[in-house]
Amino acid sequence: xxxxxxxxxxxxxxxxxxxxxxxxxxxxxxxxxxxxxxxxxxxxxxxxxxxxxxxxxxxxxxxxxxxxxxxxxxxxxxxxxxxxxxxxxxxxxxxxxxxxxxxxxxxxxxxxxxxxxxxxxxxxxxxxxxxxxxxxxxxxxxxxxxxxxxxxxxxxxxxxxxxxxxxxxxxxxxxxxxxxxxxxxxxxxxxxxxxxxxxxxxxxxxxxxxxxxxxxxxxxxxxxxxxxxxxxxxxxxxxxxxxxxxxxxxxxxxxxxxxxxxxxxxxxxxxxxxxxxxxxxxxxxxx
Amino acid sequence: xxxxxxxxxxxxxxxxxxxxxxxxxxxxxxxxxxxxxxxxxxxxxxxxxxxxxxxxxxxxxxxxxxxxxxxxxxxxxxxxxxxxxxxxxxxxxxxxxxxxxxxxxxxxxxxxxxxxxxxxxxxxxxxxxxxxxxxxxxxxxxxxxxxxxxxxxxxxxxxxxxxxxxxxxxxxxxxxxxxxxxxxxxxxxxxxxxxxxxxxxxxxxxxxxxxxxxxxxxxxxxxxxxxxxxxxxxxxxxxxxxxxxxxxxxxxxxxxxxxxxxxx
Amino acid sequence: xxxxxxxxxxxxxxxxxxxxxxxxxxxxxxxxxxxxxxxxxxxxxxxxxxxxxxxxxxxxxxxxxxxxxxxxxxxxxxxxxxxxxxxxxxxxxxxxxxxxxxxxxxxxxxxxxxxxxxxxxxxxxxxxxxxxxxxxxxxxxxxxxxxxxxxxxxxxxxxxxxxxxxxxxxxxxxxxxxxxxxxxxxxxxxxxxxxxxxxxxxxxxxxxxxxxxxxxxxxxxxxxxxxxxxxxxxxxxxxxxxxxxxxxxxxxxxxxxxxxxxxxxxxxxxxxxxxxxxxxxxxxxxxxxxxxxxxxxxxxxxxxxxxxxxxxxxxxxxxxxxxxxxxxxxxxxxxxxxxxxxxxxxxxxxxxxxxxx
Numbered sequence: 001x002x003x004x005x006x007x008x009x010x011x012x013x014x015x016x017x018x019x020x021x022x023x024x025x026x027x028x029x030x031x032x033x034x035x036x037x038x039x040x041x042x043x044x045x046x047x048x049x050x051x052x053x054x055x056x057x058x059x060x061x062x063x064x065x066x067x068x069x070x071x072x073x074x075x076x077x078x079x080x081x082x083x084x085x086x087x088x089x090x091x092x093x094x095x096x097x098x099x100x101x102x103x104x105x106x107x108x109x110x111x112x113x114x115x116x117x118x119x120x121x122x123x124x125x126x127x128x129x130x131x132x133x134x135x136x137x138x139x140x141x142x143x144x145x146x147x148x149x150x151x152x153x154x155x156x157x158x159x160x161x162x163x164x165x166x167x168x169x170x171x172x173x174x175x176x177x178x179x180x181x182x183x184x185x186x187x188x189x190x191x192x193x194x195x196x197x198x199x200x201x202x203x204x205x206x207x208x209x210x211x212x213x214x215x216x217x218x219x220x221x222x223x224x225x226x227x228x229x230x231x232x233x234x235x236x237x238x239x240x241x242x243x244x245x246x247x248x249x250x251x252x253x254x255x256x257x258x259x260x261x262x263x264x265x266x267x268x269x270x271x272x273x274x275x276x277x278x279x280x281x282x283x284x285x286x287x
Numbered sequence: 288x289x290x291x292x293x294x295x296x297x298x299x300x301x302x303x304x305x306x307x308x309x310x311x312x313x314x315x316x317x318x319x320x321x322x323x324x325x326x327x328x329x330x331x332x333x334x335x336x337x338x339x340x341x342x343x344x345x346x347x348x349x350x351x352x353x354x355x356x357x358x359x360x361x362x363x364x365x366x367x368x369x370x371x372x373x374x375x376x377x378x379x380x381x382x383x384x385x386x387x388x389x390x391x392x393x394x395x396x397x398x399x400x401x402x403x404x405x406x407x408x409x410x411x412x413x414x415x416x417x418x419x420x421x422x423x424x425x426x427x428x429x430x431x432x433x434x435x436x437x438x439x440x441x442x443x444x445x446x447x448x449x450x451x452x453x454x455x456x457x458x459x460x461x462x463x464x465x466x467x468x469x470x471x472x473x474x475x476x477x478x479x480x481x482x483x484x485x486x487x488x489x490x491x492x493x494x495x496x497x498x499x500x501x502x503x504x505x506x507x508x509x510x511x512x513x514x515x516x517x518x519x520x521x522x523x524x525x526x527x528x529x530x531x532x533x534x535x536x537x538x539x540x541x542x543x544x545x546x547x548x549x550x551x
Numbered sequence: 552x553x554x555x556x557x558x559x560x561x562x563x564x565x566x567x568x569x570x571x572x573x574x575x576x577x578x579x580x581x582x583x584x585x586x587x588x589x590x591x592x593x594x595x596x597x598x599x600x601x602x603x604x605x606x607x608x609x610x611x612x613x614x615x616x617x618x619x620x621x622x623x624x625x626x627x628x629x630x631x632x633x634x635x636x637x638x639x640x641x642x643x644x645x646x647x648x649x650x651x652x653x654x655x656x657x658x659x660x661x662x663x664x665x666x667x668x669x670x671x672x673x674x675x676x677x678x679x680x681x682x683x684x685x686x687x688x689x690x691x692x693x694x695x696x697x698x699x700x701x702x703x704x705x706x707x708x709x710x711x712x713x714x715x716x717x718x719x720x721x722x723x724x725x726x727x728x729x730x731x732x733x734x735x736x737x738x739x740x741x742x743x744x745x746x747x748x749x750x751x752x753x754x755x756x757x758x759x760x761x762x763x764x765x766x767x768x769x770x771x772x773x774x775x776x777x778x779x780x781x782x783x784x785x786x787x788x789x790x791x792x793x794x795x796x797x798x799x800x801x802x803x804x805x806x807x808x809x810x811x812x813x814x815x816x817x818x819x820x821x822x823x824x825x826x827x828x829x830x831x832x833x834x835x836x837x838x839x840x841x842x843x844x845x846x847x848x849x850x851x852x853x854x855x856x857x858x859x860x861x862x863x864x865x866x867x868x869x870x871x872x873x874x875x876x877x878x879x880x881x882x883x884x885x886x887x888x889x890x891x892x893x894x895x896x897x898x899x900x901x902x903x904x905x906x907x908x
Contacts, residue, residue: 018379021371025391025431028368032428033394036405043408096297097304113536114309120532121312122489124506125525128513129311132318132522137327139314170308228398231491235513245400252404252496262408265401272398451603452636454623456650456701462624466649470640 044262054259062259072247072264079244080271082158083226086165090173090222091215093166098177099207102184112178119171127235130164131155134236156238164236165226172225173218180214212286220279227271244268312529319522326519337523347512347524350503354488357419357504361426361487362480365434368427369479373438374464388439395432402428403496410497417499425497426487433486434479441475442468474543481539485532552576553737554600554705559609561595561761569595570761573609577754580735582728584752586742588784592761593741597707600739602626613704624653629698633710635690637682643669643693644678650701668700669693671730688719695727699734706731706738712747724751745785749773757781779902782822789828791821791869792904801901803868806846810899820902825874827898830862833889842896850888860884864892 046054047061066072101111118126133139134154144151154160184207192202230245237246244264251261319337321330341347376388394402406425407416415421449471453463491506498504505528509521555576562568570592577583585593598604600611602623611619618626638646644665651661669675672692682690691711698706711727712720728751731738742748748755749769757764757772757780765777776782779790793803799813801821808821833847848866860883862873871892877883884890 014379018375018381021375022387024368025372025435026387028424028427028431029391029394032406032424033397033402036409037397037401039409040401040405093304093307097301097308100301114305117532117536118308118312120485120489120536121529122491122506122509124489124491124509124513125315125528126311128509128521128525129313129315131513132314132326132328133310135326137325139328142328164311167308167311224396224398228400230400231510235510245398248400248404249495252407258404258408261404265404268398268401272396446636446639447634448632448636449638451623452630452632452697453638453649454603455601455626455628455630455707456697457624457627457653458649459622459624462653467638 040262046259048257048259086226087222089166090169094173098174102181115174116171123231127232134160160236161233164232169222172221176218177214180211315522315525319526321519325517337519341523350505350508354505358484358488362483365430365483369434377442392432394428399492403493407496417501425493430483430486433482437479477542553579555612557610560607562607582738582753584740584748584755586748587758591758597741601630628705629703630707631694631698631711635694647697668696672696706736708740789823805867809896810901811897818904822900825872828873829893830890833891845893850884
């Protein structure tokens, strides 16, 4: 490693000091991040026996049985489209709110805190809140019944998962959008107005294009989190909504088939990579 | 006339979205005071029976205490590990620095379900599952990236040249760190400590994998409780957790300004 | 010599060196200006002297002692930063006391010296305030006091005036010079502003692209610039291209011009300062002395800027800029007027643009 310290006065001892400072974090990342992930990828090329232990040798047996099973294909498809749907709804709900907050003249700081502080509350607690709202004896059912509406089943269904996930992910989307709106100078809009653009044109030609980087980032973040989240689908889906993440948990903890869980993990990473590629391409087009 | 109506509709829309966002956090409060044996709206009567039940629920009390201790240890260790790393990554120029920085923040990008499984598989071989060190190390992997990010921003947005100035006045590198860098880092340190504590205390997926059944942690116990019971006990815990988080946010706000800590 | 810099060089990676082959020395109590455009290496030079940047090669000596290998905190140099770099978490008094604490001065001694340092910069009343409560000018004085209170061997000033507004800048400039003279403090002053450098420096180094272009007194630098770069950097100047003739004059277009140097060969660059050229109506007949150049031209353009008129005059030698002080007594020339331009041959600078022979 070639080293030059900021004050450059003590070059050789600076190198030793640098290594000392970085050693703990490097060790921790090797022990608890790099090695486990590498090991997990390797494990996807092993095969489980009926007793939960693993056969000797490395092969593609687990992978090929996975690929042959239509159950997993439909689950992958469901995971992706539910993720996309959640992302879309999150965007539609978050955009006006984020725009409003970024333009707020009074109490802007308070509004921002209100929008993102749900992030600091455990997902278990927030999902539990949704169970209280969506449950068969819940707040929303009671509300709808008082209007003489018979609502569909909200809990233990895909609808419930989508509603809960949307709320859980909104703070992430709002944060990304706010960072995008930060670059939006209101004088640009004023300039467009002096050139004869109406409010709708200003939005379509100025605000929307300039906020696209924030929109894309938010969508990437939400999609990736939606695809990989597990607590909310498990609690609100009541075991009826099988997604990649919930299946990984079941395989790892219930069935104890680690190689299959490892394969599904790699699959999630592939979905991640694909989303990242899309994001990269779309970002280039936007710029 | 028309603009007034559209502005009114706009305001109504914004308020509805805001309510949607905050509804689950707010609604656990009334439910926690329900006198019913099951979660139902509206509660047939009000009482504090579920708070009393909570105090007598040994598993929840133990889990709460364990989570507090774990979060405390994780916070302390996070600062001890992240602070030197942040100094190294901002005050030295060396080959591969940017790559290292990305590597250290990468665990945040990995789905926690994958990370949890990966750590479980390795730790199982060394008997670390269900152990205190195992859980602490597992939590460190995800608290470190947050803390590192906040500390790096804090260090690199420090007023220009004050460290150089201290050097020219005769302060050696250690004195510069103690007298100049560290005091100026206080807001970032407070923010990263609060963040590490909250992340560790709330972490559920990784804990589900590594804590096993032996070591009870609050989010995991809550999750399992909800799986098998429908009474409002969890609402009481949730209400307390929301208040606790609010307390931390207020303390941080008092110390440094929460908006500042977040926007960094 | 008190401060000696020998063949100093700084390289970052494989790029062209930021500073190369820089040598100069200055005596006790001298104020040296490092002048040049941004990126010329003047700040890097200052940071090498202070030890904040390690020289790639070369030597720096203070009072005969080699300090090149010493870290900053052992060099005893007072540095004033462009951004002042006051410690935001300390009061003004604590800022000024910091260097003395590092030197383990006695408590009572520190208090006394801080007080007198603040008095020297006329800031006695603000000792207990924080830097952000002070104006830019006040912060700047604190920075000066903090740098001086440690009784440094050398005072290094990095563009200290560039963050102040114009009026304050002139005042501070005078004050810095006064204090420097009173303490007989050996000082290096980095600036990109030639007026600032001329006003207070004993000698000036003009730097360009990491190299020394010229070192000399302000008068030297202005009247006898060593290179066209120096001539252009220290003030407005006309440039004409011509050819040396055997008789020692220079042919520029259809005109002949005599210069300070009388003779050379090949192509040559001629430079004349606009305010050294005299304008008169071309019908005013007067003899041309040998110490003078005179050529005819036509006014193209007039700009009024208050204390001067700036004329653009088309001559047989090319376009020349001329500056004349305004006066209520005479009417300015108008575009289209034909005029005679006169200037002293000793105000005519020449620079060969090709190697003679």
